[in-house]
Amino acid sequence: MAKETPTANSLKSGRWVPSSCKMCLHSCGNMIHVTDDGIINKIEGNPTNPSNNGKLCPKGNSAIMRHYDPARFKQPMRRTNPEKGCGIDPMWEPISWEEALDISAREIKKSMDEDPRKILPSLEDFQKFNIWSWPLAFGNFNFYQSGGTMCGGAYHPMNGFIHSAFGCANDAKYCNYWINNGTGDGFSSHLHAAAQANWVAKARTERNMRVVSIEPRLSIGSAKAEEWVPIRPATDRHFAMGMSHVLIEEGLCDYKFLRRDTNAPYLVGEDGLFIRDDNGQCHIWDMEADCAKLWNDESIGKIALEGNFEIDGKPCRPGFQVYKDILAECTPEAMSEITTVPAETIARIAREFAEAAQVGATIKLEDGRTVPLRPAGYNYYRGAQGHKHGAQTNQAFKLVNMLMGNIDAPGGHMGVVLDTKEVDINHCEPGESGMLTPTPHQLGPTPPFAYPPNTYHLMDYFPLGVHPPHFNLLVHEDPAKFGMEFVPDVIVNCHSNPVWAIQGPRNKWFEFLRSMRFIVCVDLIPTEMTDWADIILPSNDVLESWNCTMIEPPHTEGQSFRQPAVEPLHDTKSEEEIFYELSERMGILEAYNDVVNKTLGFEGHPELMLELDQKHTDKEIARRKGLLWNGKDIDWYMERGHSVTEKRLDKWYRPWEGSRLHFYIEDMLIEKDKLKQQMEDADVPFRDEWQWNDYQPLPTPVLDPVHEEPPEFDLYAITFKDIQLNFGESLSNPWIKDIVYRDPVHTGLLLNPKTATAQGLEKGSIVLVESPYGHVYGRISVSEGMHPETLGISNALSRLKSKDSGVLPAGGHFNDMLPYDLRNTDAASGQPETVCKIKITKLDDWPDFLKEGRTVYDKIEEHENAKGKGGQH
């Protein structure tokens, strides 16, 4: 051991490069250490970034192993084996960039010239919306990626309705009572995991913030919470509505907020629409004058929230009264029957929440404003919202918050924007009749109504929702039923693994992929999807490339800057160069630049607009993004690695001041009626199957269809991730594998021990798990941290075999067991059901296909057998 020179990696002679992480879709600030020999040997958080405060999650700590992964694609390649499939060797043959780009562009252009709708894009790089939006350059709205429905299908549109924002979170800076429903925010997942964990830990340890976690499984967040409330899957909306029943019946709401800052007092007619005057203006009932007045009538005395009234003989009631009437049947007792949560627990949490919210309290902010202080927030995400009636479910959560007046209030429930691009842009705009302009489409434009459809996944019929990628499979099984005039035959894939990520049985998705004439994948490392590629176009990794963006940080804003720490290790290119080369060859260069100018916000800034006839580098686009944010040129960003600051108070707290929030979402009914009429006029054959009841202006206690599966499916199954598995590829990384498969929750299918006994199972039992839609195999583990009606399947046990990749298969894929039909998809939001009913059968042994090759369970056994060997267990 050389004593004179340091052996600790971070102390070896070298340099630190400030940059940004991309081991998940978020963008924590980091510092890359490069030795004098050019080796990247340490990555730490950037302590000058107030988002993650110098902290990184385990994935952020693992980026080096992605960089040096020997399986990385090292040059462009062409398949020589005509047989395609996950785990089947494509027998790659290296080819030149010129040839690879020529072939790819030629094959894509062939489809584009025939019918641009025949191209199926799967572009999942969430830090590069200039790549994401590429298909718009040829008017293509197809979508074959998981972003959306497998994260927050109904969540994002509802955040757009309520906050005009992409995401949401509680305000850790002031919150004292934090409800987490089906989310790991602050503990294991979601927005900037390391950053939010840092902020939430401070609130818990310095301020004793109380955390209540509601979910079927004892996750990390539940384990750390003061109270874990186990709940039957897909009944979270009923819990929230039971709470709302108590808040309203016991008069615990922030009535001042509801009257002044929301449309809850707007009078609703019997048709569910607001009663409007000839100019389209809405009405409020003045209790003092005992008559209706226009919403902006300065003579209004006391605004009615409750009551039944008449305008010109037409019965009407405030939106608040409509919800109160719906909630009449949602007693804690009734909701207890559905959720399995004791009625007294629902009522107690409602009262505790209201008490913590301190309705009436105010706080003086540093910007001089005095605003409501509401240090209690109801936060939620995928586990709670990912259900058939997703729109109603999300709204039910929002309304618990709205009843407390905590929307965008210090300590309350906050809208979190994606990338507002310019420091002076406020994301909120006043709309009609005094209301906030809703922005349900947070990821850009969606296609207008058309029949026959212009998209293969039926996005033509989701005026309020996100892309439902699972419908690609539904349509593919019977294109004629949906009036399809085209069938996609080319997939353009970039950092996307749809064959792994999208729900529906894999064997059917495999058939779908086999029907493609040509597949090109832009990626770093082999995945389930690249095994299907005809051409591989290898890209630079996060340590070799430029970028400038910000992805939904709670509490902070600005731009996270990425710069190369080293030259590319292999013969790879940036995503920008690849898509510009393809665009030029396809003859769409100018159209593409026009799309990027719109997408990245350069439009309106002549000095920043990309020249239409030129190809631009990732560095140049990053430079202009930085300039767009704060006028600082690239040298400034290269020195600092970011322009992140705490959120400007006027954009964080009540950025919609002066507009009323949508308590009652009339647009749901307006858009439903419009769509219904369009479908009638166009004689759309499947219109009677369309789920018209899904469009509701307020949540209802309707049950999701998952609860109505045949009784032989006697348990529920859920899937989950933890912080080591957050967002996208993780398990090809040896450091991640070394920690994940030592954690008991990722080493077997989790069942409550009493349930296991009742089913004749025990720890170690090999089982077949079947839903009405698909099946998986697995090995049972028991945990008291499982709701007794629920089987928990870690995402780490849902990988498929893929050639040359370090990931290990387990026994199938949880998503195989999920439906992909209209009945189980929310017509209002595009959100499909993400839990299922199952039955379990005990097997004597693994099926033969799982005995070939190494599986997760072999690795787990190796770990167990190594126990007791010093520090190696």
Added chain:
Amino acid sequence: MARVGMVFDLKACIGCNACVVACKQENSLPDGVFFTKTLSEEYGVFPLANRVYIPTICNHCEDAPCEKVCPSGATHTREDGIVMVDDDKCIGCSSCAVACPYDQRTQMEESNFLAGLFGNGELTPFEEDGYGRYTPGTVTKCDFCSQRVDAGLNPACVVTCPTNARIFGDLDDPASAPSVMIRERHGRQPMPEKNTKPKVYYVN
């Protein structure tokens, strides 16, 4: 002279293992070898079940059993209390690994390095750069990132911890962050019955 130690805040720790990976990064540890770990333990019965996450590390004991049994003098304690292993002197007898009640020592075997982190028998440039510090056959463990400490930095695991669950500092300084935490939150040492006087404490 300082007497450095660490406090684990069990309320803050979320068992994310960022510390474990940061340690693997800083110390170029082979697959399956850990200088620190986060254990998880479930307890209680549904619906009152819970799980606790427990970070573990070399406790840098003042009466270190590993040091007492070391026949070669390889294991020694620095002036600041960090228990070190000098692998020039280590004869690989593993007495220390047996003596350590906390199971915190690892004998580095040739096989640890040969497979490589990706298990393909080849080493990445990261491994090529880092494995030279280890001598196969010798015993290693956490040294509180002693070189970082000498440079005035916190250990790698402390720096990265998202929830500030690892607090490092001078236990002899009553005003240091760990001293205050031990005092105010009644810090407990692991396995006090072993009389090893660990310089690692846990608070709840």
